[in-house]
Amino acid sequence: MGSFRYLDHTADMGFVARGETLNEAFEEAAKALFNFIIDLKRVKPEKELQISVEGDDYESLLFNWLNELLFQAEHHRMFFSQFKIEYLTPRRLKATVWGETMDRKRHQVNNEVKACTYHLLRVEKKGDNYEVQAVCDV
Amino acid sequence: MKPDYLIQESTFKFIIKKSFRAGMRVDGVIYADEELVAQADRDRALEQVINVAFLPGIVRASMAMPDIHWGYGFPIGGVAATEIEKGGVISPGGVGFDISCGVRLIKTTLNAFEIEKHLETLARALASEIPKGVGSRGKIRVKRKEMEELMVKGAKWAVERGFGSQQDLEYIEEKGVMEGANPDLVSPRAFERGEDQPGTLGAGNHFLEVQEVEEVYRAEIADKMGIFKGQVVVMIHSGSRGVGHQICTDFLRVMDMAVRKYGYDLPDRQLACAPVNSPEGNNYYQAMACAVNYALANRQCLGFLVSEVLEKVFGQGAEKLGINLLYDVSHNIAKFEKHEVNGELKQLCVHRKGATRALPPGHPELPAAFKETGQPVIIPGDMGRASYLLVGTKQGKETFYSTCHGAGRLLSRKQAKKSIRGEKLRQELEEKGIRVVAGSTALLAEEAPQAYKDVSKVVEICEGAGLSLKVARLRPLLVVKG
Numbered sequence: 001m002g003s004f005r006y007l008d009h010t011a012d013m014g015f016v017a018r019g020e021t022l023n024e025a026f027e028e029a030a031k032a033l034f035n036f037i038i039d040l041k042r043v044k045p046e047k048e049l050q051i052s053v054e055g056d057d058y059e060s061l062l063f064n065w066l067n068e069l070l071f072q073a074e075h076h077r078m079f080f081s082q083f084k085i086e087y088l089t090p091r092r093l094k095a096t097v098w099g100e101t102m103d104r105k106r107h108q109v110n111n112e113v114k115a116c117t118y119h120l121l122r123v124e125k126k127g128d129n130y131e132v133q134a135v136c137d138v
Numbered sequence: 139m140k141p142d143y144l145i146q147e148s149t150f151k152f153i154i155k156k157s158f159r160a161g162m163r164v165d166g167v168i169y170a171d172e173e174l175v176a177q178a179d180r181d182r183a184l185e186q187v188i189n190v191a192f193l194p195g196i197v198r199a200s201m202a203m204p205d206i207h208w209g210y211g212f213p214i215g216g217v218a219a220t221e222i223e224k225g226g227v228i229s230p231g232g233v234g235f236d237i238s239c240g241v242r243l244i245k246t247t248l249n250a251f252e253i254e255k256h257l258e259t260l261a262r263a264l265a266s267e268i269p270k271g272v273g274s275r276g277k278i279r280v281k282r283k284e285m286e287e288l289m290v291k292g293a294k295w296a297v298e299r300g301f302g303s304q305q306d307l308e309y310i311e312e313k314g315v316m317e318g319a320n321p322d323l324v325s326p327r328a329f330e331r332g333e334d335q336p337g338t339l340g341a342g343n344h345f346l347e348v349q350e351v352e353e354v355y356r357a358e359i360a361d362k363m364g365i366f367k368g369q370v371v372v373m374i375h376s377g378s379r380g381v382g383h384q385i386c387t388d389f390l391r392v393m394d395m396a397v398r399k400y401g402y403d404l405p406d407r408q409l410a411c412a413p414v415n416s417p418e419g420n421n422y423y424q425a426m427a428c429a430v431n432y433a434l435a436n437r438q439c440l441g442f443l444v445s446e447v448l449e450k451v452f453g454q455g456a457e458k459l460g461i462n463l464l465y466d467v468s469h470n471i472a473k474f475e476k477h478e479v480n481g482e483l484k485q486l487c488v489h490r491k492g493a494t495r496a497l498p499p500g501h502p503e504l505p506a507a508f509k510e511t512g513q514p515v516i517i518p519g520d521m522g523r524a525s526y527l528l529v530g531t532k533q534g535k536e537t538f539y540s541t542c543h544g545a546g547r548l549l550s551r552k553q554a555k556k557s558i559r560g561e562k563l564r565q566e567l568e569e570k571g572i573r574v575v576a577g578s579t580a581l582l583a584e585e586a587p588q589a590y591k592d593v594s595k596v597v598e599i600c601e602g603a604g605l606s607l608k609v610a611r612l613r614p615l616l617v618v619k620g
Contacts, residue, residue, distance in 0.1 A: 118390060
């Protein structure tokens with residue numbers, strides 16, 4: 001089972017996400033990001049989107065994955081709540097994500113996230129699990 | 139307790155010697171008192187001052203203003219200048235994602251007692267007329283061709299479109315237009331994100347406040363600026379919105395590769411940078427200038443929308459209400475400026491990440507109205523206590539004429555939400571006569587006064603250190619948050 005927790009960053013938002021596989025850790029990272037913006041339980045996974053990003057290593061891939069999600073959310077005016085990584089190498093990630101069109105009446109937005117940063121960014125294997133960490137500008 | 143590697147040079151100035159860590163090219167200098175410096179040590183801000191001292195071409199020192207706190211890459215409150223001719227770098231992390239986030243202060247000739255009975259109407263009108271919050275779209279739509287013009291002309295574009303007057307431009311940093319912008323270097327994504335965002339406030343710590351001038355500290359300067367006790371003013375805090383976020387994200391990738399190309403060894407990946415005089419550095423600067431112009435245009439549009447609301451609510455024209463821009467200045471920016479370094483005038487790239495330019499009296503770049511007073515510096519505080527109007531000083535030379543930019547956060551958002559209830563806070567503020575319009579109660583808790591350092595203390599330290607002087611204290615009457 002994957003999980004995530006938030007770090008106590010003074011001005012911005014950071015999180016550590018864990019998974020039994022690297023795929024799961026990346027999925028949890030995306031959940032941590034969107035859960036900070038809005039209560040995930042309120043976002044119906046009714047619309048589906050394919051995401052594909054490239055990187056030079058797992059860290060830059062994580063950076064590009066999270067920033068791609070932020071861009072696509074703004075572009076499609078959606079919130080995302082479910083994430084499935086289909087393919088993951090240090091250079092390429094493909095995923096299917098699900099979410100719902102923004103509805104100002106139903107969606108209580110808690111925060112805006114401007115972008116994911118390179119600060120304290122890491123992707124690591126810890127024992128049997130994988131752990132990823134990121135700090136986002138709020 | 140201050141950490142022992144910090145040397146206290148004077149009451150409000152602390153030094154971290156460059157010998158402290160291999161790789162530092164200059165000293166770290168923190169303008170603060172013992173308490174604030176200890177706070178900066180508890181989060182990771184001092185570490186970040188040290189990291190910035192690694193930047194190639196950095197001159198004088200890696201500096202931090204008294205509102206210093208943990209950021210990403212640079213500390214918030216960080217100031218760093220690099221010498222362009224000597225391979226000095228430019229770093230998107232030293233500007234941030236919200237490129238040219240800044241503040242503008244609009245004057246009126248209204249007295250606070252005159253607006254008391256209109257506050258409720260004003261609150262409703264501002265809430266409905268000023269687009270705010272996540273995913274908000276403005277009424278001003280700009281397509282590709284016109285957007286290119288906006289990115290080159292900044293606030294001047296807005297004025298030409300009828301949003302405000304020609305005179306406003308005189309009172310904006312760079313006269314409303316940042317030179318060197320090249321829209322060809324801006325990605326289609328950034329263009330798209332900017333399409334419907336001119337004249338939108340955004341979310342998070344961005345805000346609009348109707349304030350009362352509660353106290354005047356320097357009557358002569360205030361008078362020359364057209365500021366008087368009891369006066370109603372409006373403060374707007376916003377930036378370049380999605381355009382800036384996207385340009386920063388795009389160029390961080392470019393700079394990440396440049397770090398390897400130029401063989402830099404940096405302690406934080408977010409400090410990714412390239413020489414100003416390199417294709418990567420040059421391209422970033424030209425794209426960043428587009429975002430600066432977007433922010434200047436955005437605040438000009440917001441100012442116009444606010445003026446329209448005031449006119450409607452009071453049933454009088456802008457002239458009758460004495461609506462005039464006092465000043466508009468950025469606090470997240472990199473600029474080419476000439477400063478004296480070791481007795482020689484040098485062309486520098488000055489990064490201000492959560493720091494405000496504060497030009498002294500007599501500076502050639504000042505508009506005529508501020509030649510004698512120095513540049514107005516607008517410092518947003520928190521929604522329950524105060525904001526400030528300051529002015530630049532000659533002694534500011536040592537920080538490349540920079541001072542603080544706000545209160546600086548004290549509690550993380552997580553801590554704030556845990557300890558503060560949004561609804562209770564709203565009541566408390568209302569008891570103090572402060573009306574609040576906010577997107578959510580969670581946001582209210584995160585942005586609570588208790589989550590911030592005391593801005594009064596921060597500006598006192600700036601004054602004690604000689605970086606800026608207090609002109610007036612502003613009390614919030616009406617707060618509009620994303």
